[in-house]
Amino acid sequence: MMGRALVLYVALFGLLLGVGMVMGAPFTVRLSVEAAAFALIALGLNIQWGYGGLFNFGVMGFLMVGGFAVTFISVPLNMDFWNSQGPFMLAKVLAAAAIGAALIVWVNRWKVTGRKKRVAQVAAWVLAYLIYRSQIDPAADYIEANAGFVGGLGLPVVVGWAFGGLLAAGVAFIIGKICLGLRTDYLAIATIGISEIIRALIKNMDWLTKGTLTVSPLPWPVPKPQELQEFRFDVSQSFIWSRAAFGILVVAVAVGALVLAQRAYGGPWGRMMRAIRDNHVAAAAMGKNVKARQLELFVFGSVLIGIGGAILTSFAQIFDPGGYQPINHTFVIWVMLIVGGSGNNVGAMFGGVFIYVVWVMSEPASQALFTTLSSWSADFGLGAIPEIESRALQMRVFVLGLVITLALRFAPKGLIPEVIKRPVAETQEKAVAVRS
Amino acid sequence: MNELVFFINKVLISGTVLGSVYALGAVGITLIFGILRFAHFAHGDLMTLGAFVSFILASIATSLGIQTFWPNGFIILPFAMVITAGLALGIDRGFYQPLRARGVKPVTLLIASIGVTLMIQGLIRLFAGVRTRSFFEEVPKELFRLDMSVIGASRPLVISEPQILLVASTLAAVIALHLFLTRSRLGKGMRAMADNADLARVSGINTRHVIRATWVIAGALASLAGTMLALDVTLKPDLAFNIILPIFAAAIVGGLGHAYGAIAGGFLVGFAETLSVFNWSVLLRPFKGLLPEGWSFPSDLSIVPTEYKLTVAFVILVVVLLVRPTGLFKGASS
Structure with a gap:
């Protein structure tokens, strides 16, 4: 199983290199930074769904909470x-x-x-x-x-990221406290409803968030490209280095979170969580406080999602509450988790990066496809395809739907599935193999 | 009495219109949930798809020179409903049935329905673009202004032709559905399967037929709701995706699986939305003379600001889920 993960990660790296060849280095570095943030978010969702079977369909709400938090902390005083x-x-x-x-x-x-x-x-x-x-x-x-609007506090950006996690944890605690008793699909509908409420609040509380007027520019924890350009870097180089520095920070956060999650998941705590997920009645009978443990997972997962949302917002340098959409901020993350492999941290992060690359690249790819088709159809006298650019942008929604459908049909456990260790069963199997 | 007319225009009429759309959508969702036990998130896009089918048919009809008393978007509805029902069957065959055959959990079907949502939306945007269209590009929308001078109002009561058609066709659909569920063999089988699928199967009900009938009804109603909504406002790719949550709210308020509850829930949510953004201060205006000198009523007495109109539905959704997840009306079966 480790081998498969390794091969897939190497292939992913190759894919990114390929994207770099076609689209240029500054674009690819940006893509990688965002993909790393999405990997962190997918990891957070994996803690909720993969470990605990908690159907959180309100990822968008937590991303917005994180985005608001970093805006509030890092924007200068008003x-x-x-x-x-x-x-x-x-x-x-x-x-x-x-x-x-x-x-x-x-x-x-x-x-x-x-x-x-x-x-x-x-x-x-x-x-x-x-x-x-x-x-x-x-x-x-x-x-x-x-x-x-009230402005910010003018504190360092990294504090803002941490605050994003903290605020998301607080929101998750409240939501979890009232919602976690619900059955799976009811929980999905409740959380998606709550995330829409959060969106409506953040979008319309102009005094706090400036609403649809958007807050920008947000500061970076590392020098911005413009600052590097003053320091005798040329334009392209400045974008690459500045974004790369940002990316290193993000990767550090993501890898740190992965290490912690892996350690927790491998230990007794993780086993308990799996036991609750697979049969919560049995777990409760064994004396586990099911609701409290699920709340724990919901909060932990939301911390990572909130931090990820904060990172994405400060990387974009703009907090635009109107730009959050369920498709771009909830569904896509579910696709990442399902395709990557729910229940497997490494798989979830792989899915995060891979699906984000697919999501972003399906636009230029379909544009190229349409242009080719268009020139063919023009050659055959059928006329060219109109409005190629705006149509190509819409293709990524379709591609995302296609990917999740195919994944559910042909690889329902994901590309890097959950590793289930059953020592007893394994030894029995071996015994059978030896005997025969 | 202008204030009363204003109230009727703003609350009663728009609440009924909104409620009808929600009810038609919620019936489909609730039937699918009752029979197949999963929350069908792609239902909003099924509605949008139905509206686009109608739009294409209406355009064809217009180009053929068909011009009747009714808007073209309305007379082609039966065909659009048949086509959308067929599409719904095709979607089930292509995406849900293989998963069901493998015996997956309902959650997986829910995720699959998200995939279907994305694909339908992507395809609609790919072929139709993101711009808004109107069924009334050539012929103007007919507006009826009812003179209300009988009750001493100078303002008229305004209702548009699509709105009347919407309410009328909702009524017709509800009656037809009621007759189907209570009188026909298939409808009874459907109610039996919603109650207890295994028991229905051993009693000799063909569950495959029931599932097919469910998709046909859900598709046809979705097409009706989507088309009427598009006739009332405009046609755009996210027409019904934006109201899928209020529709779920309606279905949950009525109790998932209960067709009649869903209809009641639809109107309840629709009216809750219009009532809560209505500025109640308007109704107090005639009583201004009763107040002591120098006093006045607050100028804005709406329960929530207008921009939170849809949020009302979300709050209802969450509160009902938490307080009474079985829905407000217990006992009704479907």
Whole structure:
């Protein structure tokens, strides 16, 4: 099994080299950096689905949370905001939210049960919402009118990545706490719904995230190409080196996460998780706290997804809440995991890089294909294909669908499948082999 | 009484229209879930596909010079429904049946349906491009303005022809579905299989026929819903992909697997959306005289800002899943 992984990784490296020959080095370095970030995200999803069987269809939401976190941490301070009434008003909002939350908690602790309590709970939620709205609406209008948005904290980018993981963990904890009791497909629908709610919030809370106006440029943890150009690098070289430096950081994070995940998965903790995934009733009967362990997995996975989202956002140098789409940010990661091999960390990361390359390269590839077809059809007198460029861009959605369909049909366990060690069964097999 | 007319226009009519579309989509999802036990994510794109089939047929009809009292997008509907039903059967044959034959878990079918979503969307965008189209490029959309001076309003009640057709055809589809499920042998078999697939099989119900019938109904209704939605607004490649979650919300509110619940759920979600973005302050305007001097009602009393309209459906979805995953209406069977 190790041999197969090695061969596939070497082939992947060859593929990247091939892309480099055709598309040029700066493009390929960019592709590799993004692919490494996606590998990290796929690893996070593997922890949730591969280890725990938790059907998280809200990857997009966690990526957005990570992206917001790094934006908030790394963008310079907005003095217009800090010198205005804004911070005071936000403090009032926080106080209102705290009062609302306290109200809900207080009602939840009532000893009354039945219909009375249900009514009281609903009333508490409504009241809390009203209190919150009464403070947030004027604050949001004021900040948007006077300062644009709250700005950032001006801290190092790497702190922002870490905060992305932390914030995603917090969100995952809340979501997991309320959702993890649900059955698989219900969990999928619930998480996709929650990720849409997160998207709507981040997109429309202009005072906090600038919404569709987008925040840019975001700082890099390494010198940007423009800074290198001032330092007598030519344009192409500056892009390669700057992106490569960024890439080394990303790869370091990804490899670090892989090593930790592998160690955890190989140990008793990983065995327990597999036991819960394969038969949670039996695991519960053995005294494992199934829900708490699943929550653990959900949070760990989301940390990696959040960090990955933060890395992607700061690499793109722009936080654009309008640019997040379920296809590009949830479905594609599922395809990565399924094709790579769920339950296998190395496979998940392979899938992350491989599918990202396929996803990005299917556009120029189909453009080339269409151009060829077009010249043929023109030769045959059928006329050329119109709008080749915009059509080629759409091909990648189709290619992604085709890849996942083929994978489910012909390699349902992925290219690098999960390694299942069953010592007892193996020895029995050997015994049988010896006897015969 | 202008305020009341405004309320009817903004809430009742648009809620009914939205609810009809959701209901038609949710019935398909709920039937597929009841029979095949998986959440069919590609249903939104089946709707879009149906709308595009209708568009092509309508264009052909227009180019042949067919011009009737009804919009061309409506008269070709029966053909479009048949074609889309056939496509739905083909999709099942090509993508889901091989997996079912291997006995995979429902989750794998869900992931397969994501693959189907992506392929349908990719193909539609490949052939049709990303631009928006309209069924009414040549003939204008007919608008009915009902004079409301009877109740003392100066503003008219506005409803468009596609909206009336949509509500009427939803009604017709629901009645037909009801008759099919309660009167026909196949429909009864379908309800039996949704209740207990193994028991249905040993009682001699041909489950293959039932599955085929499910796809035919789901495809036909999806085509109807997609076409009517495209007639009401415009036709674009992500027409129904954007509303697949509200449709799931409708199906879950009604209890997955329950056809009647899905219809109720569709209208419930539709009305919840329009009610929560409606500015209730408008209705208070006639009572301004009752307030003491110098007081006034707040100018904006909508429950959520307009940009969160779809979010309302997501919140309903999540809350219902958490509080009552079996749906709001228990007991109904389908």
